[in-house]
Amino acid sequence: MNVHEYQAKALLRKYGVPVPRGSKVGSAEEAEAVARELATPVVVVKSQIHAGGRGAGALVADSEEAARVFESHLAREGLPKHDKPGGVRLAKTPEQAGEFAASMLGNLLVTRQTGPSGREVRQVLIEEGCDIARELYLSMLLDRSTGRNLLMASTEGGMEIEKVAEESPEKIFRVSVDPAVGLRDFQARRLAFGLQIPAEKIGDAVKFFKALYHAYVDLDGSLLEINPLVQTGAGDLLALDAKISFDDNALFRHPEVRELRDENEEDPKERRAAEFDLSYIALDGNIGCMVNGAGLAMATMDIIHHHGGEPANFCDVGGGATTEKVAEAFKIILSDRNVQAVFINIFGGIMQCDVLAQGVVEASKQVGVTIPLVVRLEGTNVEQGKKIIAESGLDIITGLDMADGAKKAVEAARAAA
Numbered sequence: 001m002n003v004h005e006y007q008a009k010a011l012l013r014k015y016g017v018p019v020p021r022g023s024k025v026g027s028a029e030e031a032e033a034v035a036r037e038l039a040t041p042v043v044v045v046k047s048q049i050h051a052g053g054r055g056a057g058a059l060v061a062d063s064e065e066a067a068r069v070f071e072s073h074l075a076r077e078g079l080p081k082h083d084k085p086g087g088v089r090l091a092k093t094p095e096q097a098g099e100f101a102a103s104m105l106g107n108l109l110v111t112r113q114t115g116p117s118g119r120e121v122r123q124v125l126i127e128e129g130c131d132i133a134r135e136l137y138l139s140m141l142l143d144r145s146t147g148r149n150l151l152m153a154s155t156e157g158g159m160e161i162e163k164v165a166e167e168s169p170e171k172i173f174r175v176s177v178d179p180a181v182g183l184r185d186f187q188a189r190r191l192a193f194g195l196q197i198p199a200e201k202i203g204d205a206v207k208f209f210k211a212l213y214h215a216y217v218d219l220d221g222s223l224l225e226i227n228p229l230v231q232t233g234a235g236d237l238l239a240l241d242a243k244i245s246f247d248d249n250a251l252f253r254h255p256e257v258r259e260l261r262d263e264n265e266e267d268p269k270e271r272r273a274a275e276f277d278l279s280y281i282a283l284d285g286n287i288g289c290m291v292n293g294a295g296l297a298m299a300t301m302d303i304i305h306h307h308g309g310e311p312a313n314f315c316d317v318g319g320g321a322t323t324e325k326v327a328e329a330f331k332i333i334l335s336d337r338n339v340q341a342v343f344i345n346i347f348g349g350i351m352q353c354d355v356l357a358q359g360v361v362e363a364s365k366q367v368g369v370t371i372p373l374v375v376r377l378e379g380t381n382v383e384q385g386k387k388i389i390a391e392s393g394l395d396i397i398t399g400l401d402m403a404d405g406a407k408k409a410v411e412a413a414r415a416a417a
């Protein structure tokens with residue numbers, strides 16, 4: 001689960017991490033009032049969406065414009081900069097803070113991370129402006145290969161870390177932390193040295209990194225990124241941006257974090273799938289997949305790729321799925337407007353082919369299927385399953401085996417497109 005920047009900062013503040021003063025608002029009037037109260041020469045108006053790259057992003061009025069700006073300016077590296085206002089703006093007066101907030105609220109912000117559809121800005125964060133001497137980078141995440149927490153720091157803050165990793169990997173410092181021992185002072189100092197923190201501020205930096213690490217572990221984060229971590233003119237460190245992703249499997253321990261969920265930022269299909277306890281992840285392709293078992297789901301995506309297609313989703317209906325659950329999964333897949341063909345690939349072990357077939361037929365009756373449907377069934381009760389589908393009156397393309405089914409689904413999607 002992800003949260004907004006203002007929420008991440010509020011959490012970090014509780015752990016003693018220095019963050020700028022500010023408040024989240026939902027209207028231009030409030031924005032102006034908060035700016036007046038902060039009473040700093042400059043206030044920063046920041047669009048709150050669950051995506052990065054806001055500073056370099058573009059505010060637009062509608063989805064057509066969003067797609068156009070994305071394709072022509074943001075989709076690839078090295079394209080000319082657009083001429084639209086971005087999602088992070090510096091205001092010199094409270095009135096201007098109000099104007100900037102008004103220009104963001106209710107509009108779409110397109111960034112490299114949002115994709116062509118952009119995201120609607122519903123809230124903005126008004127913060128005191130700060131005097132930035134240097135923009136640094138700091139992140140923590142779980143390194144699955146070592147089973148440790150990995151801290152990464154770089155002097156090249158403010159830009160995308162992937163770019164730094166590609167162009168100047170020597171500018172990224174890594175510290176691997178044993179979770180049983182935690183972040184040691186010498187490790188924090190090593191990071192501070194790497195970031196060229198002046199000698200008299202090393203102690204502060206160590207405190208900063210340890211507070212951040214404590215927050216990350218205590219809240220069961222899976223990723224924590226401060227980009228930029230700034231050093232002010234006075235030499236102080238401040239988290240100017242904050243992104244935290246939480247481990248969904250640990251959310252039950254953190255009701256206060258779970259409450260920060262913003263359903264507007266989530267894919268409605270994924271949300272619905274979660275309600276029915278389905279493993280569903282939306283992807284960018286046009287072939288809807290319904291599969292049982294995570295391994296088979298991965299293999300199905302691979303084989304679709306192999307035949308030149310792109311899966312529209314990952315969907316594992318699981319082992320003991322009921323007719324109702326199968327029907328729901330099928331409806332969610334069909335509700336994706338990008339889906340131009342569906343590939344149902346089932347190997348019935350615990351899952352029974354007739355239950356699956358019943359679910360598909362029921363869902364089809366309820367919502368109607370107008371796109372090609374390729375089905376490959378094998379395993380427990382396969383004959384009953386095939387019979388149910390054959391007698392349903394549905395127009396089905398039969399996949400003789402997994403490869404044949406994938407190939408037919410790719411062909412069908414291509415023909416439909």
Ligand code: GDP
Pocket residue numbers: 044046051052053054055056088090128129130131132135158227228240241242
């Ligand atoms: P992102 O683009 O979504 O990652 O949003 P950030 O919060 O990182 O802001 C983007 C950029 O805005 C930062 O890298 C800074 O250069 C700039 N910025 C943000 N806050 C301030 C501020 O208080 N003062 C100044 N001068 N610049 C700021």
Ligand code: MN
Pocket residue numbers: 052053158227228241
């Ligand atoms: Mn940032």
